[in-house]
Amino acid sequence: MRRRDFFKNGLLTTVGFSVLGSRPIIAKPNHYAADKAKNIIFLVSDGMSSGTLNMADLLMRHKLGKASNWISLYESGTVRRSLMDTASANSFVTDSAAAGSAWGGGNRVNNGSLNIGPNGEEYRPILQKFKEEGKAVGCVTSVQITHATPASFCVNQNSRNSMPQIAVDYLKLKFDVMMGGGREFFDPSKRSDGRDLYSEFEGNGYEVVKDKSEMLNATGTKPVLAVFSEDGLPYAIDRENNEELKKSIPSLAEMTKKGIELLSKNQNGFVMQVEGGKVDWAAHGNDASALLYDQVDFDEAVGVAMDFAMKDKNTLVIITTDHGNANPGLFNPGPKNVRFESIFDSKCSNEFLLGQIKKETSASQVIDMVNHYQNVTLEKEEASLLLKNFTVGENGLYNTNNLPVEVFGKILSKHNAISWAHTNHSADFVELAAFGPRSENLPGFVKNYELHNFLLEASGVKRSLFASV
Known part of the structure; x- marks a missing residue:
């Protein structure tokens, strides 16, 4: 299986986490200091x-x-x-x-x-x-x-x-x-x-x-x-x-x-x-x-x-x-899990990426943006579908900018092998x-x-x- 370097540094490169607490816990203590929790x-x-x-x-x-x-x-x-x-x-x-x-x-x-x-x-x-x-x-x-x-x-x-x-x-x-x-x-x-x-x-x-x-x-x-x-x-x-x-x-x-x-x-x-x-x-x-x-x-x-x-x-x-x-859930990740591994190189959330798309953005520019930020190459029809849905979008507490988040999530499902049952x-x-x-x-x-x-x-x-x- 192909492995990617997780530890590249720099702006808009692969995400990295190095905080305390990353090692596996492998043993349970034989006893606690007291019989109740302080x-x-x-x-x-x-x-x-x-x-x-x-x-x-x-x-x-x-x-x-x-x-x-x-x-x-x-x-x-x-x-x-x-x-x-x-x-x-x-x-x-x-x-x-x-x-x-x-x-x-x-x-x-x-x-x-x-x-x-x-x-x-x-x-x-x-x-x-x-x-x-x-x-x-x-x-x-x-x-x-x-x-x-x-x-x-x-x-x-x-x-x-x-x-x-x-x-x-x-x-x-x-x-x-x-x-x-x-x-x-x-x-x-x-x-x-x-x-x-x-x-x-x-x-x-x-x-x-x-x-x-x-x-x-x-x-x-x-x-x-x-x-x-x-x-x-x-x-x-x-x-x-x-x-x-x-x-x-x-x-x-x-x-x-x-x-x-x-x-x-x-x-x-x-x-x-x-x-x-x-x-x-x-x-x-x-x-x-x-x-x-x-x-x-x-x-x-x-x-x-x-x-x-x-x-x-x-x-x-x-x-x-x-x-x-x-x-x-993860479905049909492809040979050697290549579809799921596209997530390894993702550089931003869908919300951030969608926020970069403007009224004048073309389908070819959307394709380039998604490839750069999320290591996925969209078809032209998929990019056009995404652009068409910017006037529809989703309202509510979790999408106050009215972005077509659900549509984009479904499009990406074909490329990252992650499918969704709903949005709630x-x-x-x-x-x-x-x-x-x-x-x-x-x-x-x-x-x-x-x-x-x-x-x-x-x-x-x-x-x-x-x-x-």
């Missing part, structure tokens, strides 16, 4: 179908020459493995708000809600409970810090779309570490009410950081609010192939490492949620390059968390997803792995809301804080 790291690859996990592992094995951290944990028997039912209160197919609220509040809620039950019940979010127990708490994410998954561990809101208010809610909570995107919800020039939440957070004792270097220099003497981008963070493949973005935007693993450093200063322990949120966005867009490299980015964060937990012996690590999305969430049971104190109590099949009490039980908190089910 710390919890809850990692969520948002919208990760099983095919995403599978293909990211194939990419890493055949491009990097090593297995993914997640699959290595399975291979070595280091973690307890389970399947999880992801339904919401009103559908077999959940959204991220309801899925996260099942974990965060211990009860199933309707899609779109954050810890508000179908009859208006308010379920106290789990990070508020752990904060009351004296633990440091926080969230890091590759999307807006006010987005559904981090918010589900933190706040009560009738609608996940209330992100300007969720930012205000965070101000009141004074959690210890909050990192992600979402500048538009903190900047007075972006907010409809003109509030300068940056100044308000600083006035409430926070250290506000806005780029990678400021994050790395944070000392933890104050709680930290880190907002790195206007919307979600760039896709990992776009960040790694742009030196300016690499300098200013941290990877999920770098945020995770810094989050652990800051939160672990608390002698009573910490609880942190880590979300690879752009995995979900890429799946919605049927964007294979963005999907797989953001899953690799998430996997590096898994490695960071496991490195800490293996040494600490007091930390429970949960690795999972909130739901499947688009159910991608699925009802699949999903992967769940656990390591650390009390992980042996995880059953082989769980419902998402059952994890709330599982986390509290593993930490030994008082029963009065448990969710009513």
Whole structure:
């Protein structure tokens, strides 16, 4: 099989990841330091179908020459493995708000809600409970810090779309570490009410950081609010192939490492949620390059968390997803897997590439662009079809520029061998792995809301804080 050099450097060359936590975990410690978890790291690859996990592992094995951290944990028997039912209160197919609220509040809620039950019940979010127990708490994410998954561990809101208010809610909570995107919800020039939440957070004792270097220099003497981008963070493949973005935007693993450093200063322990949120966005867009490299980015964060937990012996690590999305899979990869290997040399997300196409761009120019950026040679008919669909496109949260993402994803499927079932969430049971104190109590099949009490039980908190089910 042909191998390509993964470690080429330079602007818009092959993507590379070299963060701590990339080695396989091959052994499980004989015991933990205590019979309950002092710390919890809850990692969520948002919208990760099983095919995403599978293909990211194939990419890493055949491009990097090593297995993914997640699959290595399975291979070595280091973690307890389970399947999880992801339904919401009103559908077999959940959204991220309801899925996260099942974990965060211990009860199933309707899609779109954050810890508000179908009859208006308010379920106290789990990070508020752990904060009351004296633990440091926080969230890091590759999307807006006010987005559904981090918010589900933190706040009560009738609608996940209330992100300007969720930012205000965070101000009141004074959690210890909050990192992600979402500048538009903190900047007075972006907010409809003109509030300068940056100044308000600083006035409430926070250290506000806005780029990678400021994050790395944070000392933890104050709680930290880190907002790195206007919307979600760039896709990992776009960040790694742009030196300016690499300098200013941290990877999920770098945020995770810094989050652990800051939160672990608390002698009573910490609880942190880590979300690879752009995995979900890429799946919605049927964007294979963005999907797989953001899953690799998430996997590096898994490695960071496991490195800490293996040494600490007091930390429970949960690795999972909130739901499947688009159910991608690898089909007919061609002789020696040559179609799939085109992903090895991809230099950008579909979203980035489509954003370079203008009204005056010709079909031949599209062919040249796709060949340069994604190592795929389109037929003239395919390039023309793509251009025709720019006036149609897809609307919604994950495609605000109205780009023909689904059409492009289907065109590329013929060339990279990755096909898609849909552009939205699925009802699949999903992967769940656990390591650390009390992980042996995880059953082989769980419902998402059952994890709330599982986390509290593993930490030994008082029963009065448990969710009513």
